[in-house]
Amino acid sequence: MSYYEIAKECFIDEINLDTYVELPSSIVAYEELELSFEKPFKLILLYGEPGTGKSLLLSRIMDKKKYQKELHYIDSPLLDEEEFFRKLFNILIQKPMPKNTKVDFNTFVEYCKIIKGQREIIILLDEAQLYPKKILEQIRILSDTGVLRFVIAVHKTTDEDVIAKTHFQTRIWASIELKNATKEELKTYIHQKLLKFNQFEIANQIKQKNIDFIHKVTDGNFRACSKLMYTTFEIYQYYEKHDPSQFSRDKFSQKFLEMAAIAIGAINV
Amino acid sequence: MYDIPELENKWRKYKRNQIKKPIFIGFSIFVLVGAVSFVGLKYLTSSSEKSNITSNNTKVEKSTPIVKKEQSKNSTKSPAIVITTTPVNKLATPKNTQASIQPNIAKTNNDDTIDLSNATIVKPNVPDDEIRVIGFDSQEKKEITNKYQEILKPQKTKKSKIDPKILAYEERFKERQDPQDSLFLAKYYYKKGNYQKAETWAVNTNNIDGDIEDSWIIFAKARAKQGHRVDAIKVLQSYYDETNSAKAKEVLDKLRRNIPFK
Numbered sequence: 001m002s003y004y005e006i007a008k009e010c011f012i013d014e015i016n017l018d019t020y021v022e023l024p025s026s027i028v029a030y031e032e033l034e035l036s037f038e039k040p041f042k043l044i045l046l047y048g049e050p051g052t053g054k055s056l057l058l059s060r061i062m063d064k065k066k067y068q069k070e071l072h073y074i075d076s077p078l079l080d081e082e083e084f085f086r087k088l089f090n091i092l093i094q095k096p097m098p099k100n101t102k103v104d105f106n107t108f109v110e111y112c113k114i115i116k117g118q119r120e121i122i123i124l125l126d127e128a129q130l131y132p133k134k135i136l137e138q139i140r141i142l143s144d145t146g147v148l149r150f151v152i153a154v155h156k157t158t159d160e161d162v163i164a165k166t167h168f169q170t171r172i173w174a175s176i177e178l179k180n181a182t183k184e185e186l187k188t189y190i191h192q193k194l195l196k197f198n199q200f201e202i203a204n205q206i207k208q209k210n211i212d213f214i215h216k217v218t219d220g221n222f223r224a225c226s227k228l229m230y231t232t233f234e235i236y237q238y239y240e241k242h243d244p245s246q247f248s249r250d251k252f253s254q255k256f257l258e259m260a261a262i263a264i265g266a267i268n269v
Numbered sequence: 270m271y272d273i274p275e276l277e278n279k280w281r282k283y284k285r286n287q288i289k290k291p292i293f294i295g296f297s298i299f300v301l302v303g304a305v306s307f308v309g310l311k312y313l314t315s316s317s318e319k320s321n322i323t324s325n326n327t328k329v330e331k332s333t334p335i336v337k338k339e340q341s342k343n344s345t346k347s348p349a350i351v352i353t354t355t356p357v358n359k360l361a362t363p364k365n366t367q368a369s370i371q372p373n374i375a376k377t378n379n380d381d382t383i384d385l386s387n388a389t390i391v392k393p394n395v396p397d398d399e400i401r402v403i404g405f406d407s408q409e410k411k412e413i414t415n416k417y418q419e420i421l422k423p424q425k426t427k428k429s430k431i432d433p434k435i436l437a438y439e440e441r442f443k444e445r446q447d448p449q450d451s452l453f454l455a456k457y458y459y460k461k462g463n464y465q466k467a468e469t470w471a472v473n474t475n476n477i478d479g480d481i482e483d484s485w486i487i488f489a490k491a492r493a494k495q496g497h498r499v500d501a502i503k504v505l506q507s508y509y510d511e512t513n514s515a516k517a518k519e520v521l522d523k524l525r526r527n528i529p530f531k
Contacts (some may be wrong), residue, residue, distance in 0.1 A: 269279045
């Protein structure tokens, strides 16, 4: 496997806690979330543009706190009521819902009242902007029981206001915003990612000029940055195979970086 | 996998655009600065020409400047130029609207007058900073002077760079009123490209001695260099008519044909 193929693998868009890079802003968000877990919250709103690390933060808190708290992570949205109830049944009863069974929503609410004081369940709900309004309303009612508590991750769009204001206005304990990276954070992110795969040489070749360009075209978005770096190393691989004279192994190619930016649509020609 | 050759073509196009962009911006700024400078100069030129506008009872006016030639048979003196302005508007300061070249020799003779309606009035023996906008009431003058302060007062900053020897000549002229000193200064400033000062010193020379050929020529050339070619032709023609000066004729021909001259 060539260096560039390994470097490319560093930037695959997946939630992998082994390659998680701790940045100052993500540490702050994590600590805020961790602190809120100790408070009697009903809802926590986690918001930010796509690619700012919301899912990664939820995965990380799940990984770190799963033995101290009763945590459940729902990473993909549950789009209909039946699916939602099955999941809820599984969480509350800790058994799969039997086939050919239907549960009334009020039964869940009554059950929560019975177990109040005995259990505290935290549900991490990713991509919450995709949930139907009816389910969001049921989440609000369930959070009022004090047994089920929710961390809701939403994209920072106008829908975020709908979720925050219409359904949960008075119940939100904390709002945590995740922002795009600064130049320094982006530099750390790229270098750390490469170093986790022992790509020291390539990490050292990426200079401030390259970082400035990456930040400019990605606006500091982690997902866009990963996509750009992945594509850049894909281009490296092509030239390594077909025309190695086109690049130097001692210097990071700004040309390939720009070509990658064109390829992913970060630059319009 | 992407189509890399196609991607490379796009990248080349992107680089070309990147180069074009700053060139285009630079060119745009250059054109803009040029346009602003042109408009500013135009405005200044027109404001100085305003001082020569014929009298009108309701506006700031002055009489048509004329060049009068001495016709007395007994007189052997060279032609005298009189440029007289009469302010109608009470707000206009008479001091600022009068100028003359050898006013003491002038006599009125309507048959031989030369219309200098486009000529800008030149004031001799007035400190440089006061020769600015003539023919406006004081408020208007103040406004325009403020607006174009930077352009109107370049001499002030230049003053500090003047050679001490030249300053000595200027001081000596004040004391002795020697036309050779003022002519030297006129030539010096003309050579340095300070045509306004060159003109002033040529006028000063003419005020003392109207027979100095070089003084007339420097005056005409300095006027022409400041964009008043028609003025220069008229003044030099009147001098040539009286003296048949070959040197004046040479400059006159160049002025008429609009041939560049030193």
